[in-house]
Amino acid sequence: xxxxxxxxxxxxxxxxxxxxxxxxxxxxxxxxxxxxxxxxxxxxxxxxxxxxxxxxxxxxxxxxxxxxxxxxxxxxxxxxxxxxxxxxxxxxxxxxxxxxxxxxxxxxxxxxxxxxxxxxxxxxxxxxxxxxxxxxxxxxxxxxxxxxxxxxxxxxxxxxxxxxxxxxxxxxxxxxxxxxxxxxxxxxxxxxxxxxxxxxxxxxxxxxxxxxxxxxxxxxxxxxxxxxxx
Amino acid sequence: xxxxxxxxxxxxxxxxxxxxxxxxxxxxxxxxxxxxxxxxxxxxxxxxxxxxxxxxxxxxxxxxxxxxxxxxxxxxxxxxxxxxxxxxxxxxxxxxxxxxxxxxxxxxxxxxxxxxxxxxxxxxxxxxxxxxxxxxxxxxxxxxxxxxxxxxxxxxxxxxxxxxxxxxxxxxxxxxxxxxxxxxxxxxxxxxxxxxxxxxxxxxxxxxxxxxxxxxxxxxxxxxxxxxxxxxxxxxxxxxxxxxxxxxxxxxxxxxxxxxxxxxxxxxxxxxxxxxxxxxxxxxxxxxxxxxxxxxxxxxxxxxxxxxxxxxx
Numbered sequence: 001x002x003x004x005x006x007x008x009x010x011x012x013x014x015x016x017x018x019x020x021x022x023x024x025x026x027x028x029x030x031x032x033x034x035x036x037x038x039x040x041x042x043x044x045x046x047x048x049x050x051x052x053x054x055x056x057x058x059x060x061x062x063x064x065x066x067x068x069x070x071x072x073x074x075x076x077x078x079x080x081x082x083x084x085x086x087x088x089x090x091x092x093x094x095x096x097x098x099x100x101x102x103x104x105x106x107x108x109x110x111x112x113x114x115x116x117x118x119x120x121x122x123x124x125x126x127x128x129x130x131x132x133x134x135x136x137x138x139x140x141x142x143x144x145x146x147x148x149x150x151x152x153x154x155x156x157x158x159x160x161x162x163x164x165x166x167x168x169x170x171x172x173x174x175x176x177x178x179x180x181x182x183x184x185x186x187x188x189x190x191x192x193x194x195x196x197x198x199x200x201x202x203x204x205x206x207x208x209x210x211x212x213x214x215x216x217x218x219x220x221x222x223x224x225x226x227x228x229x230x
Numbered sequence: 231x232x233x234x235x236x237x238x239x240x241x242x243x244x245x246x247x248x249x250x251x252x253x254x255x256x257x258x259x260x261x262x263x264x265x266x267x268x269x270x271x272x273x274x275x276x277x278x279x280x281x282x283x284x285x286x287x288x289x290x291x292x293x294x295x296x297x298x299x300x301x302x303x304x305x306x307x308x309x310x311x312x313x314x315x316x317x318x319x320x321x322x323x324x325x326x327x328x329x330x331x332x333x334x335x336x337x338x339x340x341x342x343x344x345x346x347x348x349x350x351x352x353x354x355x356x357x358x359x360x361x362x363x364x365x366x367x368x369x370x371x372x373x374x375x376x377x378x379x380x381x382x383x384x385x386x387x388x389x390x391x392x393x394x395x396x397x398x399x400x401x402x403x404x405x406x407x408x409x410x411x412x413x414x415x416x417x418x419x420x421x422x423x424x425x426x427x428x429x430x431x432x433x434x435x436x437x438x439x440x441x442x443x444x445x446x447x448x449x450x451x452x453x454x455x456x457x458x459x460x461x462x463x464x465x466x467x468x469x470x471x472x473x474x475x476x477x478x479x480x481x482x483x484x485x486x487x488x489x490x491x492x493x494x495x496x497x498x499x500x501x502x503x504x505x506x507x508x509x510x511x512x513x514x515x516x517x518x519x520x521x522x523x524x525x526x527x528x529x530x531x532x533x534x535x536x537x538x539x540x541x542x543x
Contacts, residue, residue, distance in 0.1 A: 044436055062442040071440055079300050080432035083488040091429055091441065136441075 002069075002140055002170075007040055007049040009033075013194045015049075019140075019170070025181045025202075026174045027214075028191035034174045037191070038142045041172070042071040052140065066094055070138035074145040076125035078117045085112050085120070085128060092132035103131045106167075108157050122149040130158060134167060142172040147180060159183065178219055178226040182206050190214060231484075239502040243282065246505050247274035250512045276407045281399050281508040281522075282501035283407075283414035284463045285473050289500020290417055291456045292474030293489060297431050298449050299350060301362055305474035306339070306460045309365030312471075313372040314342030315464035320376055320391045324383045332409070336461030342368060343457045347449070397468040397523030399508055406466045414497075417459040421493055424452055429490040470504070470523050472530025477503055479533075 002019040011033045028034050039045045043057030043065065050057060052068045078088070089100045096103075104110045107127045112120060120128060126149045133141050146162065147155045155177070161167055163184055175181055181188065181202075188205040190198035192214070198205060206226070211219055220229045247270060248254050254274070258266035288306065295304040295311075306312045318338025322331045345368065350361050376395070380388050401407065421428070427448045430438035438445050463470075477500040481492050507525040514520055 042440065044439055061444045064442075066440070066442040069440075071436075073436070077434045077437075078432070079297075079434060080488050080490075082482060082486050083432065087488055088433070091433075094441075 001053065002041065003051045004037075004041065005049050005051075007037075007047060009036065009040075009045075011194050012036060012191075015191075015196060017189060017196065017199055019172070021170060023171045023184070023186035024173070024189055025184065025186045026172065026189050026191065027176075027178075027181060030176075032191045033194055034191060035144055038071055038144055038172070038174060041140075042069045042142060044071065066136070066138060068138060069140045069142070070133060070136045071142045072129050072133045072144060072146065074126075074148055075122070076117065076120070076129055081116070081118055083117050085115050085117055088117050088128065089132060089135055093135045094137065096135045096137040098134065100135070103134050106134070106161065107131045108154070123151060123154060126150055127154065127158070130161065134161075137168065140170045140172060141168050142174070144174045145176065146173060147175065147177055155180070178215075178228075182226045235484075235499075239499065242502055242506050242509065243278070246278045246281075246509050249509060250274060272403055276401055276404045277399050277508070278505055280401055280407045280410055280467070281504045283410045284399070284467050284470065285477075285504025285507075286497045286501035287410070287414050287417055287459045287463050288470065288473040289477035289503070290421055290493070290497050291460050292500075293478045293493070293496050294421060294428075294452050294456050295474070296478060297428055297489065298452060299346075299361055300435075302479065303362055303475070304365075305472075306456070307469070307471050307474060308362065308369075309342070309346055310368035310372060311339045311342045311346075311457065311460060312464055312469045313369045314338035315461050316395055316469045317372045317375055317379075319394060319465055319468075320379050323390050323394070324379055324387055332462055332465040335465030336458055339457040339461040339464065340454065343453045347453060394468045396521035397470040397526075398519075399467055399522050400519070401466070409462055410466060413459040413462040417455055418493075418497055420452065420455040424448060425490055425493060428452075428493075429488075432488065432490055468523065471527045472533075473500055473504055473526055476530050476533050 004018075005016050007015040011031075015037060026034050026037065036045070040047050041050055041057070043050070043059075046058035048056060055064065055068065057065055057069055086100060089103070093100070101110065101113070104113055107130050109124060109127045109131070112124050112128065117125070117128070126146065130146060133143065143162070147158055150158060159180055162171060162173065171186070173181075173184070173186070185202045187201055188198060189196060190205070197214070198210070206221075208221070211221070211226075218229055219226055248256065252269060254266045254270055258264040259270040261267055292305040295306065295309060296302055299309065315335040315338040318334040318341075319331050322328065322334035327334070346361065346365060349364050376391070379391065383391065427438065427443045430441050430443050431445070431448070435445050438448075478489070478492075478496050481496050481499055482489060485492060485495070504522070504526070507529065508522055511520045511522050511525045
């Protein structure tokens with residue numbers, strides 16, 4: 001069980017929720033505090049308010065933490081100039097028995113295997129991050145905007161991977177792509193003005209009243225897809 | 231290319247003790263009655279070994295600094311660590327505590343690293359250039375303090391300090407060399423021991439954390455190890471610039487490999503680089519040896535500028 005009890009910071013106020021073997025989608029406008037919350041959940045920002053399987057992720061090291069939680073940032077940041085894709089994936093291979101080639105095929109990016117990480121395009125880097133999450137295979141994986149740099153074909157492929165129950169255990173996905181959130185059907189947690197404004201199932205969230213309330217007239221349902229209304 | 235470099239390096243290491251103001255014949259070095267015997271075993275050999283290990287330590291320290299401070303311009307010199315050790319050594323000389331120079335040099339490098347690390351922890355990871363500026367400011371502060379020391383010290387002490395700050399590999403016998411060999415083995419062991427953590431840190435601090443590394447503890451241990459090793463080097467040879475900065479870059483550029491796989495090559499070629507510089511310094515035909523720091527800076531400064539230009543492109 002992942003638990004967050006009364007977490008407050010300069011932008012978040014009294015955030016409390018529990019997650020028991022479930023997937024979750026975190027929504028909210030830019031700067032609402034979604035990434036801040038993600039970093040608290042995985043222990044990058046130390047806090048006593050979080051516990052995963054009764055352990056505080058900022059107090060434990062090594063296997064104890066890696067088994068429980070992983071966070072995938074929106075952008076790949078590698079300081080070393082010459083680290084190759086294969087080397088990067090090797091250090092990510094912790095609890096998955098799948099082979100690196102297999103995972104690269106799954107994310108449709110086999111051709112990047114021998115490239116240097118620094119030379120990847122932003123979309124390729126994002127797929128590499130997705131591949132790294134699958135190889136790490138922690139109990140909870142937080143994805144921070146996993147599709148923000150992808151073209152529509154790659155978004156669709158990533159959607160199928162994120163939807164697949166057999167690929168990763170529990171997923172927490174931060175996204176601005178409402179259609180992705182809608183089609184995944186995971187529970188929705190909406191952060192507004194630093195507070196949890198909504199936390200319930202997908203069916204409860206995606207109705208016209210809520211869409212109007214949370215997004216004004218900027219989105220609408222169209223042929224069972226949620227599109228941005230321009 | 232790789233084998234060529236290895237062979238060339240081994241040749242440099244082997245021939246280095248034979249060249250200098252007095253040429254030595256290889257047949258005489260085992261003949262205890264000859265002058266060559268003493269020059270070879272008491273002066274040239276310890277000096278070559280000293281040069282090798284000092285170069286190796288400085289190069290490896292450069293790699294550790296560049297990894298932990300996440301900036302390709304970091305080295306014990308650009309961040310003021312060696313200047314700290316120099317200043318504290320000079321203080322030891324002025325206080326008449328010449329037998330404690332190693333300890334003082336260690337204190338100086340450690341104090342600087344602690345200051346840098348406290349400041350670095352206040353920055354975001356993207357602000358590494360600010361840290362470099364802090365390092366440069368610290369260096370200026372140290373040189374100013376060194377000037378103050380010149381003024382309050384007597385002629386003899388001043389001379390000692392000046393000679394020391396130029397950097398020199400002049401030693402007789404193996405006493406100091408043993409200490410540096412120990413420091414070299416120690417730092418190599420520590421870096422090798424933390425190779426996995428270094429691999430993670432080469433991605434990012436956040437990544438290392440997510441892969442289970444205790445980032446703070448690892449950084450502290452590595453930095454303290456570096457300050458011990460660099461402190462020992464500086465106390466014996468004085469500050470020798472640019473080895474720590476350029477060797478990791480040269481090796482990375484040649485091999486095009488991720489830095490965590492280059493620990494041994496950087497250690498080895500750092501040593502070879504300084505032995506080569508020393509060989510040049512001893513054989514320019516001047517009446518006395520040119521200080522080693524002059525040679526490394528002569529080769530290093532243009533390369534540093536080249537590096538900045540290349541990075542901007």
